[in-house]
Amino acid sequence: MSVDIQTLAGLLQASLDPAQNRQAEQSLKQEEAKPGFSLALLQIVATDSFPQNTRLASALFFKNFIKRNWTDEDGNHQLPQNEVATIKSELIGLMIKVPPTIQAQLGDAISVIADSDFWQRWDTLVDDLVSRLTPDNAAVNNGVLQVAHSIFKRWEPLYRSDDLYTEINHVLEKFATPFLQLWQNTDQLITQSQNSPDTLKAHFATLDLVLKLMYDLSTHDMPPQFEENLPAIAGLLHKYLTYDNAALQSSDDDEAGPLEHARAGVFRVLVLYTKKYEEEFRSQMEPFISTSWNLLTGLGPEAKSDVVVSRALEFLTTVVSIPRYAEQFNSAEVLGQVTEKVVVPNLLLRETDIETFEDEPIEFIRRDLEGSDEDTRRRGATNFLRKLMEQFEKLVTDVVMRYVDHFLAEYAKDRKGNWKSKDTAVHLYSSIAAKGVATSAKGVLSVNQNIDVLDFFQKHIAEDLTNADAEPLLKVDAIKYLYLFRSILSAQQWQAAFPLLVQHLNSSNYVVYTYAAIAVDRALYLTNEQKQAIIPRDAIVPLSKDLLQHLFTLITKDTKPEKVQENEFLMKCVMRVLIVIRDGVLPILDSVLTNLVNITKVIRHNPSNPGFYYYHFESIGAVIRFAGPTQSEKLEASFFDVFLAILQGDVDEFKPYVFQLYAALVVMSPSPTVSDRMQQLVQPALTPEVWNSKGNVPALNRFLCAIIPKAAEQIAQANQTEAILVIFQKLVSSKAYETYAMDLIETVVTSFAVTALENYWMPMFQLMFTRLSNSKTENFTLRFIRFYHLVSALVDKGLGADFFISVSDRVQDNVFTPIYTQIILPDTQKLSRPFDRKTAVISLTRTLADSQAFVDRYSKRGWTITCQALLQLLINPPLPPAADDTIEDRDVDELGFGAAFTQLNTCKRPSQDPWPEIQDVKRWVGTTLNEADRRHSGRVGKFVGEKLGDQERAALQAVMAG
Numbered sequence: 001m002s003v004d005i006q007t008l009a010g011l012l013q014a015s016l017d018p019a020q021n022r023q024a025e026q027s028l029k030q031e032e033a034k035p036g037f038s039l040a041l042l043q044i045v046a047t048d049s050f051p052q053n054t055r056l057a058s059a060l061f062f063k064n065f066i067k068r069n070w071t072d073e074d075g076n077h078q079l080p081q082n083e084v085a086t087i088k089s090e091l092i093g094l095m096i097k098v099p100p101t102i103q104a105q106l107g108d109a110i111s112v113i114a115d116s117d118f119w120q121r122w123d124t125l126v127d128d129l130v131s132r133l134t135p136d137n138a139a140v141n142n143g144v145l146q147v148a149h150s151i152f153k154r155w156e157p158l159y160r161s162d163d164l165y166t167e168i169n170h171v172l173e174k175f176a177t178p179f180l181q182l183w184q185n186t187d188q189l190i191t192q193s194q195n196s197p198d199t200l201k202a203h204f205a206t207l208d209l210v211l212k213l214m215y216d217l218s219t220h221d222m223p224p225q226f227e228e229n230l231p232a233i234a235g236l237l238h239k240y241l242t243y244d245n246a247a248l249q250s251s252d253d254d255e256a257g258p259l260e261h262a263r264a265g266v267f268r269v270l271v272l273y274t275k276k277y278e279e280e281f282r283s284q285m286e287p288f289i290s291t292s293w294n295l296l297t298g299l300g301p302e303a304k305s306d307v308v309v310s311r312a313l314e315f316l317t318t319v320v321s322i323p324r325y326a327e328q329f330n331s332a333e334v335l336g337q338v339t340e341k342v343v344v345p346n347l348l349l350r351e352t353d354i355e356t357f358e359d360e361p362i363e364f365i366r367r368d369l370e371g372s373d374e375d376t377r378r379r380g381a382t383n384f385l386r387k388l389m390e391q392f393e394k395l396v397t398d399v400v401m402r403y404v405d406h407f408l409a410e411y412a413k414d415r416k417g418n419w420k421s422k423d424t425a426v427h428l429y430s431s432i433a434a435k436g437v438a439t440s441a442k443g444v445l446s447v448n449q450n451i452d453v454l455d456f457f458q459k460h461i462a463e464d465l466t467n468a469d470a471e472p473l474l475k476v477d478a479i480k481y482l483y484l485f486r487s488i489l490s491a492q493q494w495q496a497a498f499p500l501l502v503q504h505l506n507s508s509n510y511v512v513y514t515y516a517a518i519a520v521d522r523a524l525y526l527t528n529e530q531k532q533a534i535i536p537r538d539a540i541v542p543l544s545k546d547l548l549q550h551l552f553t554l555i556t557k558d559t560k561p562e563k564v565q566e567n568e569f570l571m572k573c574v575m576r577v578l579i580v581i582r583d584g585v586l587p588i589l590d591s592v593l594t595n596l597v598n599i600t601k602v603i604r605h606n607p608s609n610p611g612f613y614y615y616h617f618e619s620i621g622a623v624i625r626f627a628g629p630t631q632s633e634k635l636e637a638s639f640f641d642v643f644l645a646i647l648q649g650d651v652d653e654f655k656p657y658v659f660q661l662y663a664a665l666v667v668m669s670p671s672p673t674v675s676d677r678m679q680q681l682v683q684p685a686l687t688p689e690v691w692n693s694k695g696n697v698p699a700l701n702r703f704l705c706a707i708i709p710k711a712a713e714q715i716a717q718a719n720q721t722e723a724i725l726v727i728f729q730k731l732v733s734s735k736a737y738e739t740y741a742m743d744l745i746e747t748v749v750t751s752f753a754v755t756a757l758e759n760y761w762m763p764m765f766q767l768m769f770t771r772l773s774n775s776k777t778e779n780f781t782l783r784f785i786r787f788y789h790l791v792s793a794l795v796d797k798g799l800g801a802d803f804f805i806s807v808s809d810r811v812q813d814n815v816f817t818p819i820y821t822q823i824i825l826p827d828t829q830k831l832s833r834p835f836d837r838k839t840a841v842i843s844l845t846r847t848l849a850d851s852q853a854f855v856d857r858y859s860k861r862g863w864t865i866t867c868q869a870l871l872q873l874l875i876n877p878p879l880p881p882a883a884d885d886t887i888e889d890r891d892v893d894e895l896g897f898g899a900a901f902t903q904l905n906t907c908k909r910p911s912q913d914p915w916p917e918i919q920d921v922k923r924w925v926g927t928t929l930n931e932a933d934r935r936h937s938g939r940v941g942k943f944v945g946e947k948l949g950d951q952e953r954a955a956l957q958a959v960m961a962g
Contacts, residue, residue: 059105073736096143107150138202145209152216176225197247204258211265234284267311313380346381361510517573568611621906628668659699663706742783789843837878849932926962
């Protein structure tokens, strides 16, 4: 069945309509399976007669299709080879022809393809790009450069490696010289097009891409071709900082135009070259310093200049960090000018900031928060001032404090009319008070010794926390001050400040209550040196009912799905309270469950904010973890159906969370069995299709590993054992999934009766042996060794070393010998986790005690080398790890959301001791060997005498004498 282009275009069009969206996406999934699907999407993108938004939807779908289907976990192409080849040969030409919005989507797809294929499997790409560059056709050149940028920008975050440098050199060899030639041509064309605005703008778009590529190509080393032409390159960079043309001026004060984009691009390159290549670039530096200074003092407060100002400030901040240049600022007079002409103007609140505060509060918060990616003037000015302070702490403090006092005096004259002066004073003060980088966990860790942060808080900040009539923005400043300097306050000061924060959750102002939630979350996360909470759990439990109810009310104030999940900061605060109060949730469980279930029901219809739903599911995980041991039936009854609706409705973003939470429900329940409804989930979890999504694999595996120990009998009766082993086969053949495969098979071996696996032992071993001989990895080898020791130790279950040997013999005669002597024994010492080492000790001890094969077949050396390995492990007998019930904290910024799996920390599988009955390992070894010696008429003692050297004999006898 081939793809019908018109039908496909109709479905893409329907997917844009909220009323038809779900149905259309289901139908598109069915189309995906047809051969040539990706090429049909590209055909729609390329066809001018289709509406623009259909073509864009097709490009978007193509990008996501490529992300999911280009390669498997081991890097092999999943599409037919002819399709792969056609995509590579058509994509560049197509991208050059389509409008910029579509270009961006195709560029992302090319980046995904390049990730796996460039350059070895796509070595014609750079030649193809270079051959398409033209002397003067901006539209074509921009398409080529856009493709190049989408590939080369991948390099920046990568660690240096031989492979990466080989790739970069491959590119530079072919691309660098034509690229520099194009830059020169573009510069000439810009000069020639002074008076034709449209042509000029097209060439400025080229310049913008040229600057992006100059940055991309220089992120690891300065390209030799650039170094040879550095004076000319510096001249071009400088020219476009001062270049002006009325045709490029943006008529909209809020929107950056071509000139702003070019200047921002130049500064980005300058920052990189100043940080990484200062020595080579030193001779070119001076003009840029004075020009950026002039720019900063000449640009107005319009929002369109924000990106240029913040980048120029970043450049000056980088310059000031180099002592040679910093000296230019080393005087009270110069620093006074810097503060007055550059820092203060860019710290001042503007009308646009106040409009954003009132009209787009969530946007204001994201932009304002420390650590946001958004370049803002305030952040740029703050960083610049802090860098100056690092160089000249006392001098900068004295100069800036004069301005702080001036603005506070202005505020005192007219508190209603001049409240913005106080905002400026607080920001200036915070900029010089904080030293180093604020961390997301603890805020600022050290402060300027020349000023008193707490005194300033008491004199000027606290009043805005207690005064109901204070300006909302001053309240936000006060909360932010607490948030920023949270580690500097003592536990006693926090006891006083915390209730004030909680009170601000009652504010009617969106930004005020959200900042209060952010600060409450971080305050509750704070611990002292002994890892004890600064705000004790006992102080929160009595507040938790009202606190949580209030947060839920704020979250659900507007019932539209996108509004409910708009504010991830409120949800994070809910999560934190639930983690802190632990089983303190029990008295208020009903209302918490009602709220969490209702929110789940609303957001499943339109998942739109990954941060929000991550914190939402962590909150559910916390409730399951702390209420599960006593309220498992109530929790299952509350969540089961809404989770099932997510699975049945194919809400792909939520599935990995749902399977983790189902697993948590099973694990936290004290019952040794599972309910009928949980049992019904086994079948859907075993369908091969759900395992095709990368994000589902870890979660499904977690679910199976949770449910198999409690439901092995029913699974065997329902003839589902084979399906589990089919999943194992799929996972074990992939390097990316080998850990999950081994987790699953260990669970199977420990949970099922030996006889229930009768037909599967041989194929199981066969798969593992194949991996060991064809494509073993360090991780797989260690997991296989762990598996061997587990089977070998489970003598009581009817397994043991002899059982392992007999199955191995059925796979291949005498294959056990090389595996044992070349893999298992030499690498057993590499097992690092205490429970794994404990299992190995038990395995080796039981082999020495009772294995018949080691008496009959391997008596010559087998018993000896096994004993040596055991003694080696006993030099450092494994101690159980200390119980640790802390729940890690991760910032949403650190989580890569998408189709990938995101681990819920509240549902993490704790490492479990498979042998809790054995605590003193060394004593157990001695007792076991002594008992075996009696059982086997002195055989162990005889072997000790015959097969061990003096030192080993003495060591083992000491253990047996215990």
